[in-house]
Amino acid sequence: MTLRGFDGTAMELKDYQSRVIKDLTDFLSYLEELKDIRAAFRTYWDDRGATRMEAYKNNVPGVPHVCVKVPTAGGKTFLAANALKPIFDVVVPESTGQPRVVVWLVPSLTILEQTERNFADPTHPYRQRLNTHFKGRVEIYGKKSLLQGAGFSPDAIQGQLSLILMSFDSLRARNKDDRKIFQENGNLATFDVLDADLLESADPTALINVIRALRPVVVVDESHNAESDLSVEMLVNLKPSFILDLTATPRNNSNIVSFVDALALKKECMVKLPVIVYNRPDKTEVVNNSLQLRRKLETLAIAEEKITGKYIRPIILFQAEPKTGEEKETFQKIKATLVKLKIPEAQIAIKTADVNELKGVDLMSRDCPVRYIITVNALKEGWDCPFAYILASLADKSSAVDVEQVVGRVLRQPHVVAHQEPLLNMSYVFTASNRFMDTLDKVVKGLNRAGFSDRDYRAVLESAVESKVPDSAHPDLFAPPPPAVPEAPATTEYPTVEEEIDVERLQGCVADGGTTESESAGQPAVEPDTTLEQLTAHATEANQEFTKKAKDADSSLSPDLEARMNRYPIKSIYLEEARAIAIPQFFIQVPAGGFFDEAEKLALLEKENLLKDFRLSTCDTSLNFEGIDAEAYRVDLEQTGKDDYRPSFKKIDSRQKALLNAHILSLPRDSQVKNMAARLAEMIGNMYPIADREILAYIKRIMEGLTAEQLHDCLERDYSYVAKIKQKISELSTDYCEKVFGDWLTTEKIVTSPSFKLPEFIAPNLMGPTIANSLYMSEKKANGFEERVINDIANLPNIQFWHRNIEKSGFRINGFINHYPDFIIRTISGKIIILETKGDDRDNSDSVRKLKLSNAWEKQAGRQFRYFMVFENKPIDGAHKLADALGLLGQL
Structure with missing residues (x-):
């Protein structure tokens, strides 16, 4: 669906706006993986080389609270409208069936009226984007309609995106009118508000308590206006599941996950x-x-x-x-x-x-x-x-x-x-x-x-x-x-405008x-x-x-971000050769996108292309849960513990969990299966590009195959069951990708093309020791075996330079998996060697897939490129021992 701007032109995300959404999505991925807000924020920036980024500020304990810095005219509202889906995919996945509620806060009545008018207009790009992302089930609520309960009930909000628009002052409760959201309200009596959700200073039936029970995602527009203690209290009172700030001027307590520069x-x-x-x-x-x-x-x-x-x-x-x-x-x-x-x-x-x-x-x-x-x-x-x-x-x-x-x-x-x-x-x-x-x-x-x-x-x-x-x-x-005169002291005497502006001269x-x-x-x-x-x-x-x-300019690197990075350039003696390198990657033909254009263009192959026709709901559900032992049970107990940095939307209070489990076990078996499938699907979260409904249907089939005792065990050890199910889904999807990848290579649907260029600067989070012939002034730190390998290789007489590839931001062999090899090496003769090291003591369960993918890449890349997988002493089939690899590399 193409969105139209105010003058009828297509309104799509600009490049920098797409980058902001990717930045936010990447942070959410770290949050899902680490389940710790502080650790996710630190790792997110460390992996990007921003080692001088300020530590996470835990403004609202247990609630991820992040900020996007976008200058005036950068389209903050359109950005936020596009950000809601990736946030909800993590916070409230569709498979949970829980209401998706947004509280959108603005600093003034002028902006409130403007925002409400735009979101209520079905032809406006903001509303069109929400309709696209949430299947047309979107409802806009102002404070007045909420207080009246107009179209706002548990049944009405089920399955839709409910967007609540309010000003900051509505929640600060400075006057009688603003106090209404804290007062008794019989219009909202149909909502079931638990004691745990009640705000002490408000009536149990008050609108604020209903909002708290719904655990909304909060968007704070012009968030620099909301830094005071009163404003932070306002956010805490909402009991949000996630807070997204948008501002041109972040304050000291902001946790910035994306910067946009003027250029x-x-x-x-x-x-x-x-x-x-x-x-x-x-x-x-x-x-x-x-x-x-x-x-x-x-x-x-x-x-x-x-x-x-x-x-x-x-x-x-x-x-x-x-x-x-x-x-x-x-x-x-x-x-x-x-x-x-x-x-x-x-x-x-x-x-x-x-x-x-x-x-x-x-x-x-x-x-x-x-x-x-x-x-x-x-x-x-x-x-x-x-x-x-x-x-x-x-x-x-x-x-x-x-x-x-x-x-x-x-x-x-x-x-x-x-x-x-x-x-x-x-x-x-x-x-x-x-x-x-x-x-x-x-x-x-x-x-x-x-x-x-x-x-x-x-x-x-x-x-x-x-x-x-x-x-x-x-x-x-x-x-x-006239000549400059001394600055005049402050005075209360002012000449008139007519005396200062000579109208005769302007005629x-x-x-x-x-x-x-x-x-x-x-x-x-x-x-x-x-x-x-x-x-x-x-x-x-x-x-x-x-x-x-x-x-x-490199618009992906704003001066704000650059100031928080340790950047190291390519050594000048290698710059010309390094600039000339373009390492092939896998590409796929996709429609060019023109209205009348039948032509196709090349796009970098991604896993989502390979999984386009993957149907998880029909896949094998055989799983052995017998291996869940006492150690795994201890992990389950830890996951329900208290931690101010654990996202609250991932927490389950142990007492509440026991009550919920007892309730589920009292239900008929079909209802038990349905409830358990929904719980586990929510815990698994987003596994893009696999659809939430496919994950839910797959888990439901697994639950249907469990005995009554296993269902009871699953309720108690849900985190352990989730880990096994998630691993199974990953294996099934990767197996499927591997088969499709092989078929597309055979039919030449996949091709290679020169693509990856070495950046002129890198920003490693940890610097390694000085080793001869490094490409950059400083390289990323390697582990013990990696360091030994590259030290031996760098001292070969035919090696011109080497570079420690940086995972997640450097070169990847893209296919049915994304393989970030350890080193990129250039010989004096111009050969480019891609090298992966494997210690004998490491878990090498992924090595076979990496080697299979890399061998396919080497065959397609051309005579200039070679791939080596190096073990110390015990290589898998097709890989090399270190001594053998050194002998071969020395001859290239």
């Missing part, structure tokens, strides 16, 4: 970067430059629309300086100044804390005339208009212009495309300040608030722009500034006019000003440099 957004045309910051001599020139640039942008936008059909109406945000007691007068005077310049009043709007002339106005509509918005700091989170291009500060010259709150509002890119005219791909800030460096600091802070940095703006100083000497007949609006800037295209909506074209040309030339040059940087 990734620029590459995907999500933002108008860089921000070009101009410092002008006075406020008159701020207004003049802003008006002329806006007129130029609209002229360019009209011309571009004729080619692309995409409508843009550039808007200026005039930011007045707050002056106690005079705000209303100040805004009205700015508006009066613009009207004197013959700008139609309909094109001007005021948006302040007290005056909101934008309420109900669709700024993106072609019918909307607004081109100028006057504000102070009222355009905060939740206000959004991609047409806002220019921020013009009218603060005093002696002030460091406080653009921090507003600069993020001019960053979003219209239509999310690269416009043909470069000036339409940037945003602009004009100021007139003697404290320009302080102003730039405010710009940086504003970018920081939006999730960007000091790398994302370019300053154009007055010295970079030539100005003409003014004359009385035609005053120059771009004259150099040539905006003239009479209608709204024809040639006159650019009330502003007829005038002879281009040379200074404006210089300013836009600087902007164009900055855009070219920034765009190239975005194109060339």
Whole structure:
């Protein structure tokens, strides 16, 4: 199903958004495997080389609480909508039959209304994505409908995704209205709330207790607003099973699992970067430059629309300086100044804390005339208009212009495309300040608030722009500034706007006019000003440099992440040869995806391709549970113990477990089988790409074959039974993959193609000792036998360099299993050797599969490539003893 954006274009995940979802899914895999939040977080980052990542902060004990750092305009809401399915696949698998409930928290009523409107709209991409992931069974609830119990009952929420939208204040309970969710509520009496779920400060029938009983997944939008002790208490009160934070500016208690950099957004045309910051001599020139640039942008936008059909109406945000007691007068005077310049009043709007002339106005509509918005700091989170291009500060010259709150509002890119005219791909800030460096600091802070940095703006100083000497007949609006004066002390005396902005000097800037295209909506074209040309030339040059940087950058590695890694480069003497290496991997032909395109393309072979027609529910169910001994029983007892870092959705209190077991045993056998199958399927969790329903059906068949005594034993030792069943499923699926892989090789459905490139930097979590001829400045630590092997190989006279392959991020032989060999070696003659070591004392149960896959790879890879599996003394068939391997390698 293809989702459509606001302008009808397809709305799919951008590359960086897909990477965020993969990051989250990878973390969830670690969580499933280790069943310890702290260990999962540490291992997740260690395996990626981010050894300087801060330790996990256990904000809500027993609840995984992670954060995604995404800059403003990065599509946080769409990301969260896509994140819900992988989270629920782990937290509440479909096979459990339990309700799937989300509490989606936002910081303001503005954002709440906007979010509710979008999710309730069946044509909106957010809702379409939820419908796709949850089979169309999605219901949206606001606080009011919940309190009334409207469509919210145990039967209604069964089998659907229930999305509850609330503001932070609803849960902080500061006033009487917000207290309602903590008060008695007969409308919710049909919900069965256990004593263990009750919040002491709330009535047993209160909405908050119903939510607690449902163990929701919590999404916290703009989570930097929810760091206080009160906000953490708010999260604890919800008794969530999982918490996902989304913010541009994570706080100190955030557990970040994915970073998105500004360059990734620029590459995907999500933002108008860089921000070009101009410092002008006075406020008159701020207004003049802003008006002329806006007129130029609209002229360019009209011309571009004729080619692309995409409508843009550039808007200026005039930011007045707050002056106690005079705000209303100040805004009205700015508006009066613009009207004197013959700008139609309909094109001007005021948006302040007290005056909101934008309420109900669709700024993106072609019918909307607004081109100028006057504000102070009222355009905060939740206000959004991609047409806002220019921020013009009218603060005093002696002030460091406080653009921090507003600069993020001019960053979003219209239509999310690269416009043909470069000036339409940037945003602009004009100021007139003697404290320009302080102003730039405010710009940086504003970018920081939006999730960007000091790398994302370019300053154009007055010295970079030539100005003409003014004359009385035609005053120059771009004259150099007067000499700098000492910073003025704070004062309560303010000159009026009329005294600071010389309307007479601006008369040539905006003239009479209608709204024809040639006159650019009330502003007829005038002879281009040379200074404006210089300013836009600087902007164009900055855009070219920034765009190239975005194109060339590794957007998967943000500076935030890089700062937490120990990175080591390829040694310069090997760089040329290393860059030339492309190690083959297995590929499969897949449809190209074009609407009318019948052609196919190559895609990296994954296990999910091989398992496409795998039906677990029909597979062999023979299992021997007799081997579950006392040691395994001890493990079962430990799994039910208390641990603040064990995910609460994986915990079962021992007393509750005993009661639940007794209840199940009191049921008829069919019901016992059904309940046990559901419990074990939930404990097994996600085994993608095998469907939950296939796992449930398979386990049910196993349960049906158990005796009454075995069913009772399974209830007591469920973790041990789960381990055996999961191992059986893995073996069955791998056997199936191996057969399909062999068939596809025979029929040439699988091919090899040069693919894997050695990265120019690596970030090993543990550094090994210095061994001759290593490819990188430092290599990942190897175990004892591995170290001995590579030391012997590295000292062979024909070896040019070697590299310790990094599992999960390095080269893999992809097939019916993913095999990450230990070493990649290059000989002086150019042979590439892939080497796997196996100690005689190790469990080598997977060695046969690895060798079979690797032999198939070697046959397909070509004469340049060799594979060796090396044992110390006792090789399996087809592998080598170390001494024999050294003799062969020395001859290559």
